[in-house]
Amino acid sequence: MEIYNSEEQQVEAIKRFWKENGTSIIAGVVLGLGGLYGWRYIQDTQLENTMAASSAYTQLLEQQQKAAENPELLAQFQTFVDENSDSSYALLAAFVAAKDAVAKEDYATAAKQLSWVATNATQPEIKALAQLRLARVQNEQKDYPAALATLAVTVPEAFKAQQQELVGDVLVSSGELAKAKTAYLAAAAANKDAQNPILKVKLDELAHVTAA
DSSP states (O other): OOSSSSSHHHHHHHHHHHHHHHHHHHHHHHHHHHHHHHHHHHHHHHHHHHHHHHHHHHHHHHHHHTTTTTTTTHHHHHHHHHHHHTTTHHHHHHHHHHHHHHHOOOHHHHHHHHHHHHHHHOHHHHHHHHHHHHHHHHHHTTTTHHHHHHHHHHOOGGGHHHHHHHHHHHHTTTOOHHHHHHHHHHHHHHHTSSSSSSHHHHHHHHTOOOOO
């Protein structure tokens, strides 16, 4: 470290340092302040967008409750999803739209909404829920290969029993009873700490079948 013998030398050293580094220091301060205020602006903007999406989503739900038979409701939900695709409310809206579509037996629309959630959700639990519901819709459409493909993914541990039971349901629908029993047994094994009377009934109905 350089040692200064007088105040004059210290002053000259400070001047020299500032001359050599002053520009970069000022630039750093400006960028730092710019980043700070820029980050605050982004946060404020995101908060405003979230509040706007929340308000619009609430209005949609109110319309749904008041006029469940409104033929334009599904289109309104789709518009909301398109306009708020980067918001978690879009995922919720897509789930609600899919539920309404299933109630109307509009399985194509339901599948579209659930596919969008499965593709765009970042949380594994949300993604898994969308995949399970999509597989059920595809089973209703009698598109068994698509349903099995939808279920052929890794899901969080808490969803494995539901996943295997649904695989069994699809296989029963497609007439593959031996494979269905294997899937039901896997579901029972994954759900060993909880009782599932419906699954037990399904296994009892396949008691005469040898698992594949």
